[in-house]
Amino acid sequence: MSPEIKIDAAELLRNQQLPFPLTREIGPTVQPGDERRVFAVPDGWNLQTRDTEELLMVPRAKRGKATFQTLASFVDYLETHAEFGSTVVWVKLDPMTAALSLRAVIDDHSREVPHWRRHTAEYTPRHSVEWKTWSDANGKARAQGDFAAWIEDQLPDIASVPGLPTGADMLKLATDFEIRQEMSIKSAVRLQDGGVRLNYVADSDTGTVSQLEVFNRFAIGIPVYWGCDRYQIEAKLRYRAKEGKVVFWFELVRPHRIAEAAANDLIDQLDKLVSERNIPARILFGEM
Known part of the structure; x- marks a missing residue:
């Protein structure tokens, strides 16, 4: 038995070996060559349909x-x-x-x-890098020294808002945190403005008390989306004392409203x- 012969109709079309198509449809652009043809070929060959759009100078439509x-x-x-x-x-x-x-x-x-x-x-x-950074850290408690270092890294994002700490204030707070990170907390007093006064003592000298006033709120100014405008977001500063040590975190105030x-x-x-x-x-x- 002789092997089956398979001929590509497109190749025959190029070589002008199939001059008599069964059907011929002009393409929508009406350009020369923009057409579809169906050819009948002898037994053992394949019946194929070829679209000639790829032979045009430009495609029929944008896609x-x-x-x-x-x-x-x-x-x-x-x-x-x-x-x-x-x-x-x-x-x-x-x-x-x-x-x-x-x-x-x-x-x-x-x-x-x-x-x-x-x-x-x-x-x-x-989302911008700043938005992801603050969102990922939102609500996560950190040891006093770690929190101080994190705040220092994010100082460019601190917004200057009347009644709230500036970037310089936050830097001073972070520095004071680092100075007292090896001390133990003795007591905490809530202040009228909502902040808190922390009283520290050194383990080697429990008679000497060091005080540190901590803000209860601050504000940041960051873009929600990369390459877009910055938005002001308030944050609540939180702390928790346990066994003489303090951990700090912040909570962004309704960040979903800022994103919206x-x-x-x-x-x-x-x-x-x-x-x-x-x-x-x-x-x-x-x-x-």
Whole structure:
């Protein structure tokens, strides 16, 4: 038995060996060569369909997925490619976590005509290093010396707010913490302003008392998203004394509200830029 012969119809097409197609359909761009052909070949050969789009100078339509790191680049891409009546920006905002993502479908369905939805652009803002650093440390107790060192590392994030400690105040507090980290706490007195006065004694000289006043609140100014504006967040300074030693931590005040505000501000910026540049794109909340 002779072996089965398999011939590629595309190769025959190129070599003009199949001049009589059974069907011939002109492609949507009506460019020369933009067509689909179906050929009948002898027994033992394969019947194949070949799309000649790859032979064209340009594809029939735009398609692809672009991913961006900044809102500015995302909007620039929209301005270049948005199509009147068929470009939609889908905004997805999680009300529990304030996680935000933007997905533009350049060739989305219009009122009159369906589209392929194969040309998209996405922007998912990434949390800043500062936001992750403070969020990860939120509520975690540290020994006095470790807490002092951590505060020193984060001093650039301390915000100057009337009535709350400045960066210099926090640095002094951290330094005092380090000086007294080998001492034992004798007592703690709550002050009228909400702070606390800690009385320390050295193990070798229990008669000498050293005092340290600790703030009860401070503020930080950090960006929620990388490359975006900073937001003010208040933090409560907490402590716990046990067996003569003290541990400290902080608790951010309603950080989810700050994250939500940052997400809404980005959405407002998107809406403003689309309007100012007359970009033909609809902004819808949801996903598809």
